[in-house]
Amino acid sequence: MSEPSTRSPQPDVVIAAPGLADDEHAISAFRPDRRRFFSVQAFWTAMQLAILLFVGQFLASGMDFVVLIGVVLAAQIFRAFLSYRRVFSTIWYLTDRRLIGPRGRSILLLEILQLSPFLGDVHITRNDGKRLRISHLADPISAIEQIEAARHARAEVAT
Numbered sequence: 001m002s003e004p005s006t007r008s009p010q011p012d013v014v015i016a017a018p019g020l021a022d023d024e025h026a027i028s029a030f031r032p033d034r035r036r037f038f039s040v041q042a043f044w045t046a047m048q049l050a051i052l053l054f055v056g057q058f059l060a061s062g063m064d065f066v067v068l069i070g071v072v073l074a075a076q077i078f079r080a081f082l083s084y085r086r087v088f089s090t091i092w093y094l095t096d097r098r099l100i101g102p103r104g105r106s107i108l109l110l111e112i113l114q115l116s117p118f119l120g121d122v123h124i125t126r127n128d129g130k131r132l133r134i135s136h137l138a139d140p141i142s143a144i145e146q147i148e149a150a151r152h153a154r155a156e157v158a159t
Helices: 034-059 063-088 140-158
Strands: 006-007 013-017 025-029 091-097 098-100 105-109 112-118 122-124 133-135
Touching: 013 025, 025 140, 034 063, 091 140, 112 140, 122 140
Parallel strands: none
Antiparallel strands: 006 013, 025 091, 091 098, 098 105, 112 122, 122 133
């Protein structure tokens, strides 16, 4: 069974989003960015190494210290390897009514309470307090602006 395709506001661009209603239109698709993914991985690795260097001055000596650094680097590389496939299989779709996330999860635009960027992610807080995250975007500010514009347009239609 093929996924329905809808036209985006940009001419000649078709966004195929799963589970759209007949009168629902896809506006944008948010995909993870490889450069952002690896820069965030490098940031957290550097933070852990900085903490290790500080704590290691007091607790470790000689080869113990080198082994600790090697363990942290190996753990971070392993973590990046494991999360790479999961992160890059995740696509969020913005429609004129809702955000459609992985595994069919969706959020109505009018249920969104707050959007905030952090390290390339967009953190979404719903009215009921639940939080979701769109991870590793190349331009999270642009994504927030698109979601806010769609949310305001939906609020005008709903009133």
